[in-house]
Amino acid sequence: MGRTVTLVLVDDAGVPLGALPPFKVQTPWWQEVGDVVAGARLRYGVDVDVLRLVDAEQAAPPGGPVTYAAQLRSGRPDRLLPVPMPMGVHPARAAYAHPNGPRASVDWAAGQLAGLGRPDVTAVQLRTWNLSAIWRLDARGRPVAWLKQVPPFYEHEAAVLRAVADAQPGIVPRVLASGEHGRILLADVEGTDRYGADAGECAAIAADWHPVQVALADRVDKLLAHGVPDRRDPVARIRQVAATRRIDVPGLAELVDGLDRRLGKVAECGLPDTLVHGDLHPGNVRSGGQRRVLLDWGDAGVTNPAYDVIRLTEGLAPAGAEEVVHGWALRWRADAPGSVPERAVDLLRPVAQLRAAVTYADFLGAIEPSERPYHAGDVLRCLQAAVTAARAVRP
Known part of the structure; x- marks a missing residue:
């Protein structure tokens, strides 16, 4: 599955010059533009900087016909197709x-x-x-x-x-x-991003990250003072995001109404708040075989460490996920005596999905409309997943 790409070229002042004829690239993911830049150079002899998504025929990635705005840096295209493009600048447009x-x-x-x-x-x-x-x-x-x-x-x-x-x-x-x-x-970090890592590699990632979280549990005030987001109390924002979907998602109202009780049970599990990566899936880990390096910290914040192991194990089969959580829990029981880490994981699984819904809702509120297809369906998907997770374990 690839994409069919149309590049609307603009000059240095942002004035549209016209569009290159559509061409195909192999990578289906809309945000990946390396092959788009290379394709424009190879096919049309132009160097461009891809600026942003303008339009897509599908409701969400991957694949399909996709249109981007791109600044022409050098080269003279043989022909450009007339194409309308709004001239205004949206206030949420990234620099x-x-x-x-x-x-x-x-x-x-x-x-x-x-x-x-x-x-x-x-x-x-x-x-x-x-x-x-x-x-x-x-x-x-x-x-x-x-x-x-x-x-x-x-x-x-x-x-x-x-x-x-x-x-x-x-x-x-x-x-x-x-x-x-x-x-x-x-x-530079040598290696490859570890998408599709098995349970053994996920267990090693969890083991790498654990001593850092233990150390940073004693530095929470310093982290917050340096601008790290405080994500310890998500209830108010979850209720706002869920409010318009309570009827659409059966079981959501009950889950949200019971959040305070559920989070009170989590507190009784005895895990300390610390720095959490926030999106610790294997694709955000890079390794060349000698060491593992954790990437992409935009979702980081101070909260319960169980959220990271929940995210880390989402793509694993149940037996593999259980193995990773078991090893993670052993370490936390050793470093937080009296804690009940597995119980915290069970209780927080639906909350993790509710928090993800909030994250996507916040993205949608902070980006310009043409970029919203990246996340438009994610809020509802996460709310539904939260209800499914809540049915598995009751507080």
């Missing part, structure tokens, strides 16, 4: 989605690397969407750094990375620099 935004960010990263003795880099655009833009920075054909840029609601990521690195160097990418508009320059 990297404006004309000249990508170039300004790449220039900033190149300047930072030059100051570190690496003046010879070439930037390769890999991703852009409402949650981040990512470039790989190569020197002599090898990656040396990564530029990540995030919207305002994720600008705490650099502070989180530094806090984790202080607790355990090497478990996160090294921050080389951070700047305005959510820019973060990261040292």
